Each structure stands twice: as C-alpha cells, then as structure tokens.
Amino acid sequence: AQSVSQHNHHVILSEAASLELGCNYSYGGTVNLFWYVQYPGQHLQLLLKYFSGDPLVKGIKGFEAEFIKSKFSFNLRKPSVQWSDTAEYFCAVNAYASKIIFGSGTRLSIRP
Amino acid sequence: GAVVSQHPSRVICKSGTSVKIECRSLDFQATTMFWYRQFPKQSLMLMATSNEGSKATYEQGVEKDKFLINHASLTLSTLTVTSAHPEDSSFYICVVASGRSGELFFGEGSRLTVL
Numbered sequence: 197a198q199s200v201s202q203h204n205h206h207v208i209l210s211e212a213a214s215l216e217l218g219c220n221y222s223y224g225g226t227v228n229l230f231w232y233v234q235y236p237g238q239h240l241q242l243l244l245k246y247f248s249g250d251p252l253v254k255g256i257k258g259f260e261a262e263f264i265k266s267k268f269s270f271n272l273r274k275p276s277v278q279w280s281d282t283a284e285y286f287c288a289v290n291a292y293a294s295k296i297i298f299g300s301g302t303r304l305s306i307r308p
Numbered sequence: 309g310a311v312v313s314q315h316p317s318r319v320i321c322k323s324g325t326s327v328k329i330e331c332r333s334l335d336f337q338a339t340t341m342f343w344y345r346q347f348p349k350q351s352l353m354l355m356a357t358s359n360e361g362s363k364a365t366y367e368q369g370v371e372k373d374k375f376l377i378n379h380a381s382l383t384l385s386t387l388t389v390t391s392a393h394p395e396d397s398s399f400y401i402c403v404v405a406s407g408r409s410g411e412l413f414f415g416e417g418s419r420l421t422v423l
Contacts, residue, residue, distance in 0.1 A: 239417055240352070240401075286351060295342050296403060296412055298352045 198223045200289050202299035209277055210307045217272040217302050219261075219287030229270040230288040230296070231261055240286070246270065257281070279308045311335045312404045314415030321392055322423055329387045329418045331402030337382035342403040343375075346417075352401065358385040392422045 199222040209215060221227065231243040244255025251263040261272045270287060284303050290296040313332040321327050331341055341358040356377050357365040364377035374396075376388040389396055402415040 240414060284349075290412065294405070295354055295357055297354065301351045 198227075198289055198291070198297045200287050200297050200299035202285075202287050202302050204302045205300070206303045206305065208305045208307065211279055212276050215272070215274040215277045215281070215304070217285055217287075217304070219270045219272065219299060221268050221270065221287075221289045223268075223289060223291065225291055227289050227291055229261075229263060230290075231255065231259070231270070231272045232286045232288060232298075234284045234286065234301075236283070243272070243285075277304075277306050279306045282306045311413040312402065312415040314402055314418055316418055317416055318419045318421075320421045320423065323393055324391055326388055326390045327392055327420060329389075329400055329402075329420075331385045331387070331404070331415050333383045333404045333413075335413075336406055338385075338404045339382065339407060340405050341379060341385040342405070342412075343377060343385075343387050344401045344403060346399040346401065355387075355400075389420065392420070394422045396420060397422045 201220045203218050229246040232240045233243050234240050243259050244253050244261055246253045246263045254260045259272060259274050261270055263270050282305055284301045286301045287299040288296050311334055313334055315330045319327055339360045343355045344352040345355050346352045354367050355370045355375060358377045358379040360379045360382050366372045374390055376390060379385040397420055399417050399419050401417040404413045
C-alpha cells in the first residue's frame with residue numbers, strides 16, 4: 197500500500213532562510229509525486245509535480261523538489277523563504293490515475 | 309478555467325438532516341473520482357473511490373451507509389452525508405483523474421457545518 201511520511205510537523209524559520217521539507221514515500225511501482233500548499237483559510241494549491249524525466253522539478257513561487265528514487269524521497273526546497281510562505285505543505289503520491297495519498301503535512305511558520 | 313466543479317461550496321444544516329454534494333468533471337469524462345475529507349489543521353484523508361456505473365470503494369473506517377456515493381454518469385459523482393451530525397462537519401473535496409494524462413484535478417471543496 198502507498199504511504200507518505202512527512203517527518204517535520206512544524207518548521208519555524210526567519211525570512212531569507214533556506215527551506216527544506218522532507219517527504220518519503222512507500223510504494224512498489226512507478227509513482228507520481230506532488231507538493232501542495234494550503235495557505236490559512238484557503239484551498240490546496242499545487243506547487244509542483246513529478247511524473248517522469250528530470251528528477252529536479254521546479255515549481256511556482258521559487259520552490260523546487262528533487263526526486264531521489266533510491267531514497268524514496270521527494271524533498272521540497274526553497275533558497276530564501278518569505279513571510280508569505282507561511283502555510284501548510286503537503287506531500288502526496290499516486291500511481292497513474294489512481295488515488296492520491298497525502299502526507300500528514302508540515303506547518304511552516306516564517307518570522308518576519 | 310475550472311476542470312472540476314464542486315457544489316455547494318458551503319452548506320450549513322441541522323443535525324439529523326442529509327446533505328448532497330455534487331462533483332462535476334467539466335473537461336473530460338471521468339470513470340473514477342475520489343472523495344476526500346479534511347478536518348481543521350489535518351491532512352486530506354481519502355474516504356472513497358467513486359467508479360462510474362458501479363459501487364464505490366470505501367476506505368477502512370468510512371461508513372458506506374452514512375456517506376452515500378453515486379457516480380451515475382461519466383461527468384457527475386455525488387456524495388450524500390446522511391443523518392449528519394456535528395462531528396461530520398468538515399471540508400469535503402472531490403478529485404478527478406484524467407484517464408488520458410493521469411493528472412488529478414481538484415474540486416474547490418465543500419465546507420459542511422452541522423449544527
């Protein structure tokens with residue numbers, strides 16, 4: 197069965213600090229990987245996705261993620277965070293056209 | 309434009325009543341739709357997989373008699389919360405899978421508040 201682990205439940209950073217949020221998944225076959233962001237009081241928004249090809253994926257708002265197949269990881273990164281990045285971040289995985297499984301989420305708080 | 313339309317976006321009902329939420333695929337025919345629930349400050353949890361023309365597949369712990377799912381056409385799936393109680397208050401989201409590209413498209417979600 198598919199599963200997704202996000203080990204950081206709450207991350208607190210100062211503005212301009214670099215960010216890396218961990219995501220590990222468990223699945224025996226080919227997967228699609230996603231990072232979603234949910235700003236306070238808003239719906240989920242897709243940050244980036246990996247289906248195939250270049251394992252380094254660039255998304256919106258300066259975010260990127262790297263798929264490392266050998267480690268079953270898909271960590272999210274941003275070189276310099278802003279106060280507006282304060283949100284909940286969800287890693288997710290699915291097999292082709294199949295149900296998507298979400299991680300428990302990481303709350304990111306940015307100190308101005 | 310929106311690929312998936314979910315309605316209503318907000319609904320408030322009294323305890324004991326039933327509420328129907330619709331999910332429409334606007335751009336393509338969807339044989340499979342997924343229903344998720346998100347409680348405040350929690351992640352999205354899959355409730356069931358809705359299959360066109362057949363019974364839905366429910367995740368463990370989800371009461372199929374309480375959360376009725378109907379996927380009568382290739383563009384419409386409905387979730388009915390029967391005899392709703394305050395603990396059913398949540399954000400319900402449908403997700404549609406494109407069989408052609410494998411991409412997933414999210415509905416806007418429906419916030420249910422049961423008084």
